[in-house]
Amino acid sequence: MISLFLEFKAQATSILKDAIQEIGLEIEDSELYFETSSHADLASRTAFKLASLYKQNPKELATRIVSAIKIPDSSYVGEVSASGPYINFHASRHYLNRTVAAVLEEKEKFGCGAPKNKILLEHTSANPNGPLHVGHIRNSIIGDTLARILRRAGYDVEVQYYVNDMGRQIAVVSWACERFELDLSKKSDSAIANVYIKANAELDKNPDYVKEIDAIMEKVETGDVSTIDSFDKAVSLAISGIKETLLRLNVAHDSFVNESSFLKSGAVHNVVEKVKATGRTKTDKGALVVDLSDYGFEKTLVIQRSNGTSLYTTRDLAYHEWKAGQADRIIDVLGADHKLISGQLKATLNAIGVKEPEIVIFEFVSLPEGSMSTRRGQFISADELFDRVTESALEQVDARRPETSYEFKKQVAEMVGIGAVRYDIVRVSPEKSTVFNWKEALDFEKQGAPYIQYSHARACSILEKAKEEVAWESSTEIEPSFLVEDTEIDLIKKMAMFDNIIDIGARELKPHVLAIYARELADAFNQFYRFVPVIAAEDEKVRAARLALVDCARIVLANSLDTLGIAAPESM
């Protein structure tokens, strides 16, 4: 709740506005054009804007503004200077001291924002027709990291998995379970995938079977008990396996919501009636379609089949109508294949006066041989990735820490392996499509999660040693003003930036900014570690201050890792 960089920026804003007013000019807050830069802690390009507004020279304006600047006592802003047309703000000693104190005071709460309203976030929601594959977990990791960022930003976040327990693909699964034997010696989701793949091959060979699927679909829609039971059985087998995978990935959902519940409750029927009431619907070859041409969609949207059954879209409309009543903001994390349909969904919701969701789209992960498909059995399961990556991590731990127990190595390998997977996926912007590559996935040499985790472990190790050698205690009173080395100041400034990163991530729904930040924070800590002796510091007060700084780094690294959903080992 203690703002540092955000407060620094707020103070810089007010100081700059006053100075601009002082020289008789005026500008909007949004035209102060602040940016972080290597030249200053915060730089403003506003002189460019003022120059064009008032037809004056930007350099001269910057100089005049700077000379009119008045910095209040105990401000986070220390010094302001003009560099050509740029106005550079430098943080004060007070800001640095306050940062150290804030981290020590707030500990795991450091970086948290003030309490905000409720968000309902849906992610993963993969069809229960097989295990999660490496494409699905991009959804899970983006979604889970966003949820963690939003929580730290202060939102009350509920995370849901929308279970498709009655679509056509589940009818195929159910049909497949009758026809083929489930191999339950395997993980249940994998067993489901096997019969699902076989069934699809059968359906491709013999199109007559399609009628059987249609019949099953009609039965479930009319509430046939044995058909519903058969669906439920298949779905729960798949979902229990998926839950296991998500648990290992450190991804948690607050609730699993069944699609069928909206049919049973009559919500699907009601939402169709609401859409009809807008006068946008018509019948096209027996099917009920919605005209969304005024929203820019050329083609109509089908919301009811000619046989009267509902579609995924129809049930999704009902789901979103329900969600809109549960929270202030609705966020869905969806694959790029949903771009069009989610636009149509939003338009339809808008037409019936229901709050629209914010959609976060991520692009596909494909294989070198082409796109992944559960139906064709062409995918790499998340389980296989986790197994191989943790196995590879185990070899690393074994090589680096041969003296430790097998239990320890196994634990570290799990933290490092899963962390590496999460980091590798979250560090890339969601809008980039990627090709899965085993060599890269198993590479621990690059600066990824293990690098950040190692920095955390290193901080822990220094503090452990300090307890033994100099009887250090975390409660020791310290004087942060002794932290004057470049690497110390850089590290403090980087820690102070945490609230800003959480704010940006939450505002723009971009989890990758946090991934980059965590790596930069680790960089700053490692540089400090390399250049500045801590335990060996000669002056006792300097040593105490540096130990406190190590403790701060440990806390902010741990908080960053926690927000990324990555374990923070104390030793590795």
Added chain:
RNA sequence: GGGCUCGUGGCUUAGCCAGGAUAUAGCGCUGGGCUUCUAACCCAGACGCCGGGGGUUCAAAUCCCUUCGGGCCCGCCA
């Protein structure tokens, strides 16, 4: 065919929406650093017509047009 999106050193990638100070970082490569708090580390160096071509602007990786290449979508599937 139409729509959306991505294209930044050999490879991966930040910055683009809100245009401005030498274009970010990693891997790989070259060279250096462990009798000192964990070397999964640190330091230095080479490598870029920011896909191509036009335009707008005092200023373009960023905005506009066009073109090429990759991905996704255009189902009474989800």
